[in-house]
Amino acid sequence: xxxxxxxxxxxxxxxxxxxxxxxxxxxxxxxxxxxxxxxxxxxxxxxxxxxxxxxxxxxxxxxxxxxxxxxxxxxxxxxxxxxxxxxxxxxxxxxxxxxxxxxxxxxxxxxxxxxxxxxxxxxxxxxxxxxxxxxxxxxxxxxxxxxxxxxx
Amino acid sequence: xxxxxxxxxxxxxxxxxxxxxxxxxxxxxxxxxxxxxxxxxxxxxxxxxxxxxxxxxxxxxxxxxxxxxxxxxxxxxxxxxxxxxxxxxxxxxxxxxxxxxxxxxxxxxxxxxxxxxxxxxxxxxxxxxxxxxxxxxxxxxxxxxxxxxxxx
DNA sequence: TATAGTTAGTTGCATATGCAACTACTATTT
DNA sequence: AAATAGTAGTTGCATATGCAACTAACTATA
Numbered sequence: 001x002x003x004x005x006x007x008x009x010x011x012x013x014x015x016x017x018x019x020x021x022x023x024x025x026x027x028x029x030x031x032x033x034x035x036x037x038x039x040x041x042x043x044x045x046x047x048x049x050x051x052x053x054x055x056x057x058x059x060x061x062x063x064x065x066x067x068x069x070x071x072x073x074x075x076x077x078x079x080x081x082x083x084x085x086x087x088x089x090x091x092x093x094x095x096x097x098x099x100x101x102x103x104x105x106x107x108x109x110x111x112x113x114x115x116x117x118x119x120x121x122x123x124x125x126x127x128x129x130x131x132x133x134x135x136x137x138x139x140x141x142x143x144x145x146x147x148x149x150x151x152x
Numbered sequence: 153x154x155x156x157x158x159x160x161x162x163x164x165x166x167x168x169x170x171x172x173x174x175x176x177x178x179x180x181x182x183x184x185x186x187x188x189x190x191x192x193x194x195x196x197x198x199x200x201x202x203x204x205x206x207x208x209x210x211x212x213x214x215x216x217x218x219x220x221x222x223x224x225x226x227x228x229x230x231x232x233x234x235x236x237x238x239x240x241x242x243x244x245x246x247x248x249x250x251x252x253x254x255x256x257x258x259x260x261x262x263x264x265x266x267x268x269x270x271x272x273x274x275x276x277x278x279x280x281x282x283x284x285x286x287x288x289x290x291x292x293x294x295x296x297x298x299x300x301x302x303x304x
Numbered sequence: 305t306a307t308a309g310t311t312a313g314t315t316g317c318a319t320a321t322g323c324a325a326c327t328a329c330t331a332t333t334t
Numbered sequence: 335a336a337a338t339a340g341t342a343g344t345t346g347c348a349t350a351t352g353c354a355a356c357t358a359a360c361t362a363t364a
Binding site for chain 2: 003005008009011012013015016017018019020021022023024025066113114117120123124125127128130132133134135136137139140141142143144
């Protein structure tokens with residue numbers, strides 16, 4: 001068997017991997033430059049804010065932001081230490097812990113959003129027209145299935 | 153100003169970010185499962201092997217694999233410690249250091265390739281036809297410009 | 305209801321990454 | 335040629351991540 005990729009295949013794979021890497025690096029740098037925490041904090045806060053009651057089990061949270069349980073646990077530690085979230089016991093399942101966004105956390109997310117929005121616009125959306133955005137959706141949903149409700 | 157993304161914009165952005173994240177996680181897990189080092193090692197070894205004389209200045213290497221200089225330096229430390237690369241002084245610019253792939257490094261890359269190839273095929277290429285791969289190339293090259301020669 | 309198996313979350317340890325400061329050199333300006 | 339600015343690479347320190355082992359609680363089975 002000739003395990004070799006064609007030129008097209010190669011370029012598609014490399015493009016797929018590196019384009020995301022480059023764009024995300026720019027986004028994270030912009031957060032840093034503004035004195036903000038990294039994108040992962042934003043992601044987490046957003047999921048909490050979207051969730052009913054501003055709270056989620058750590059398990060669910062991890063699935064949403066694609067982070068393993070120990071990383072969720074520690075990310076929450078950092079956010080909790082700074083007062084952006086708090087933990088609450090889970091009544092139905094006493095093993096479980098809810099992460100709840102605090103007013104301070106909401107405020108942080110609100111301040112981060114314009115920066116994030118600017119990055120997305122400038123480094124991603126501005127490069128494509130609507131038809132192309134639909135292609136991107138279509139193509140990426142072939143790879144994985146996400147559940148996306150609303151986002152801002 | 154209403155800084156809000158449309159549904160299309162949101163789905164495109166999330167899809168773009170998360171699809172790559174998910175696929176790369178699978179790829180890296182497959183390396184791990186086979187007892188291999190992570191993708192970053194493969195990437196580095198590949199660049200060296202492609203380069204003339206099997207060697208590159210650390211600076212150039214960093215640009216190719218999108219890694220900052222201190223990370224290149226340390227990644228090379230790890231590879232060097234295991235004998236997959238060695239460092240050589242640079243004659244023209246005595247500040248510089250060449251990283252050179254060793255026979256052992258080539259052997260490692262060769263053993264990693266079938267695993268990598270399988271992952272790319274299974275988790276990426278198999279989901280698209282040629283027209284779609286071309287779309288991916290086209291779309292990702294809008295975001296960043298890469299120089300890709302050959303790849304395997 | 306006792307027992308075994310599973311799941312949610314945390315923690316110690318090893319490794320990886322980021323930042324800033326540092327050394328050693330090259331390039332530029334006067 | 336001396337002084338200054340810039341570049342390549344390394345390193346100490348702080349933080350982030352991954353793995354495996356752990357606790358505590360839930361679930362299924364006999």
